[in-house]
Amino acid sequence: MTERYVVAIDQGTTSTRCIVIDRRGQLVSLAQQEHKQHFPKPGWVEHDAAEIWRNVERLGPEALRRAGATIDQVAAIGIANQRETTILWDKKTGQPIGHAVVWQDTRTDTMVGRLDHLPGAEGVRHRSGLPLATYFSGPRVRWMLDHTPGLLERAERGEVLFGTMETWLIWKLTGGLHVTDVTNASRTLLLDIHTLDWSPASLEFFGIPRAMLPEVRPSIGVFGTATAAFPGVRIGAALGDQQAALFGQTCFAPGEAKCTYGTGSFLLLNTGSELVRSTHGLLSTVAYQIKGEPAAYALEGSIAITGSLVQWFRDQLELIASAPEIETLARTVSDNGGCYIVPAFSGLYAPHWRSEARGVIVGLTSYITKGHLARAVLEASAWQTREVVDAMNADSGLALKTLRVDGGMTADNLLMQYIADVLDVPVVRPLAAETVSLGAAYGAGLAVGYWPDLEGLRQNWHRAAQWMPTMDAERRDSEYANWKRAVSRTFDWIQG
Numbered sequence: 001m002t003e004r005y006v007v008a009i010d011q012g013t014t015s016t017r018c019i020v021i022d023r024r025g026q027l028v029s030l031a032q033q034e035h036k037q038h039f040p041k042p043g044w045v046e047h048d049a050a051e052i053w054r055n056v057e058r059l060g061p062e063a064l065r066r067a068g069a070t071i072d073q074v075a076a077i078g079i080a081n082q083r084e085t086t087i088l089w090d091k092k093t094g095q096p097i098g099h100a101v102v103w104q105d106t107r108t109d110t111m112v113g114r115l116d117h118l119p120g121a122e123g124v125r126h127r128s129g130l131p132l133a134t135y136f137s138g139p140r141v142r143w144m145l146d147h148t149p150g151l152l153e154r155a156e157r158g159e160v161l162f163g164t165m166e167t168w169l170i171w172k173l174t175g176g177l178h179v180t181d182v183t184n185a186s187r188t189l190l191l192d193i194h195t196l197d198w199s200p201a202s203l204e205f206f207g208i209p210r211a212m213l214p215e216v217r218p219s220i221g222v223f224g225t226a227t228a229a230f231p232g233v234r235i236g237a238a239l240g241d242q243q244a245a246l247f248g249q250t251c252f253a254p255g256e257a258k259c260t261y262g263t264g265s266f267l268l269l270n271t272g273s274e275l276v277r278s279t280h281g282l283l284s285t286v287a288y289q290i291k292g293e294p295a296a297y298a299l300e301g302s303i304a305i306t307g308s309l310v311q312w313f314r315d316q317l318e319l320i321a322s323a324p325e326i327e328t329l330a331r332t333v334s335d336n337g338g339c340y341i342v343p344a345f346s347g348l349y350a351p352h353w354r355s356e357a358r359g360v361i362v363g364l365t366s367y368i369t370k371g372h373l374a375r376a377v378l379e380a381s382a383w384q385t386r387e388v389v390d391a392m393n394a395d396s397g398l399a400l401k402t403l404r405v406d407g408g409m410t411a412d413n414l415l416m417q418y419i420a421d422v423l424d425v426p427v428v429r430p431l432a433a434e435t436v437s438l439g440a441a442y443g444a445g446l447a448v449g450y451w452p453d454l455e456g457l458r459q460n461w462h463r464a465a466q467w468m469p470t471m472d473a474e475r476r477d478s479e480y481a482n483w484k485r486a487v488s489r490t491f492d493w494i495q496g
Helices: 049-067 109-115 121-128 137-146 151-156 165-174 200-206 241-248 307-315 325-330 370-396 413-423 435-447 454-458 473-488
Strands: 005-011 015-021 027-034 074-081 087-090 160-163 179-181 215-217 220-225 234-240 257-261 265-272 283-288 296-303 340-342 360-362 403-406 427-430 463-467
Touching: 005 049, 005 165, 005 435, 015 049, 015 435, 027 049, 049 165, 074 165, 074 241, 074 435, 087 165, 109 137, 121 200, 137 151, 137 200, 151 160, 160 165, 165 179, 165 220, 165 234, 179 234, 220 435, 234 241, 234 435, 241 257, 241 265, 241 283, 241 296, 241 435, 257 370, 257 435, 265 283, 265 370, 296 370, 307 325, 307 370, 325 370, 325 413, 340 370, 340 473, 360 473, 370 413, 370 473, 403 413, 413 427, 413 463, 413 473, 435 454
Parallel strands: 005 074, 074 234, 179 215, 257 403, 403 427
Antiparallel strands: 005 015, 015 027, 087 160, 220 234, 257 265, 265 296, 283 296, 340 360, 427 463
């Protein structure tokens, strides 16, 4: 019998990948292409959506070629994507209107501050489960409508469409299907997280025409059939990248948590069919929804800058030539020398939500070397994780017992050990480290019967590495206190 596969399109912040997955959940082949990051002004981050689509068109056939597979061996496609990145395009021509505005972008800061004081703001927060922040798509849509003459009127006539990246890719793959899934829709501030449909009151609050929004669907279920890149193959799943990682880590039960360490880092805790409202700065979000079943919800702690801090250290400061070198450099010293880096490049996300904050390096003395700075870069990811875990424990009433981790930064053993130390719990990495792609593939395979059920997926999960805490409690508490003092120095930097 001819082997069958599932293909995951993993459309991330810095690159796009097409990955071929087999029935055992193992990676058969991978094709990857970075796309350009555009920084037209301070705080602005943009992507060219047309470039990203061209990459998908190239990568799909390349991934199949590397797997030695043909298109008729592909059972389904699953899509995972950077979530809040916002694209507008012309319905008739299919061409993007300007660049996509990326989730890290802070240009809506002043607008969000103004909206947050309006009478309807509390209703938006309640319906969406999210704080009003520059992080989310809704304010970006409003900004784009405000800053292109005539665009609002065209949007009201249904001539301009909005989507996050999975919506754009499904549109291009199918030749015009305009849909999103509940996980991505839940990151816009426009979805009612209870009804799982667009909120008329929230659309009115932001002044966004309903005609430009996609249809909201479950995450796992056949969306349509591709006519481009993978002609004839069904699209079986679409999930925001962090929800895809939760699914790929097989965190299907309430209380199971994972943290993905990539450009940013995202810790999600499955809360089951119960929507838990955070009182400690976390997000209430949709974890996933299988067609015909109730949605599963999650608490999320979003950290804007972790892996991208290493990129900054490499590309802007040029202190290392490649990302893996940071571990080697950090190991040249035994501690941070009293230096802390708080990377509030785009403000602070969970649990602070301070969009006016900006990054600081504190504790500099003439003693500090680039080795100390490298260690401070890695420690920043660990301490930001600790802040989120503390908030999650408080909101859920549970104490985290183990943290499942994935993403590119998990290859850094020093970082993983430090995370175990500051959390005081075991940190576990699965055999399949790229769980974002795996989650998209799992969802697509479930939708078409390639895998029978969730229990079958659990059997694919295997532990590859584990780090146990070794730091003594007194040092942990002292370092954490120093970190929190450093964080407080970032507040109120942007005033207005």
